[in-house]
Amino acid sequence: MKVLVAEKCGFCPGVRTAINLAQKTLADDDKVYSLGHIIHNEDMVNQLTKAGLSTVDSIEPIESGTVLIRSHGATLVELDQIREKGLKIVDATCVLVKRVQKIARQLNEEGYKVVIIGDKDHPEVKAVVGFAKDVEVVAVEGDLDNISSSNKLGVICQTTQSPDHFADMIAAISRKGFSEMKIINTLCRETMSRQTAAVKLCRQVDVMFVLGGLHSANTRKLAELCKKHNPRTYHLQNWAELDKNCLSGKTMAGVTAGASTPDDVVEEFVRNLESYEPA
């Protein structure tokens, strides 16, 4: 099987920094906790769990030790709770996520109601909501009916949304008649370049594989985009999940991976696929 790998895929700088910080903290400190999964990748989380990282949903059960803030960030309330308990903080929030948090707060201070285009249940979005006073989340056009009225609207976006969706939502918001809109592009370039490379590749191949955590927003977005351009697109976590029947009659496969997918997962997948002889 001929296999082509997307020009840009796999670990982004934000995730790489978070993993490095986690490994360093585990080597230096005794009790290390991550508030939510450090990244949305089961293989990597299992690896770090084996090295001693405990993942918790809330700060309450932690009595002592170090709390690692993942690349998606944490809310101000959570950060205050950690400080109040006298726990050590290792902050691995991605600089681009911090930028979104800062912008949301600045827009509020300038008198704008803030709308973030994204998934309300995603930890990055939850952290942004918790960072500023007046932020509403909209995922799709229908959600715009719920925005409470305001003359001044500030619009930002979850870092991993696609530029097309951002543009569609901006167009829909403009039709709502706000007299003043301030739009700040908070999309992550790393995510965008992965999306562009994946779309380019999936158009050239018989079958396309998107590797990464099933809960990873950026991986799911990659799979969604590829599916639009190549219906024979499969989102998998690793080689073990591949149903070989989908390779039948195919000669050229494309592979891409989300920003939280480790290099060795991609390398193993490509190696196995290259040596696979479909029936």
Ligand code: SF4
């Ligand atoms: S995808 Fe972008 S915003 Fe998210 S952690 Fe990576 S570099 Fe940061």
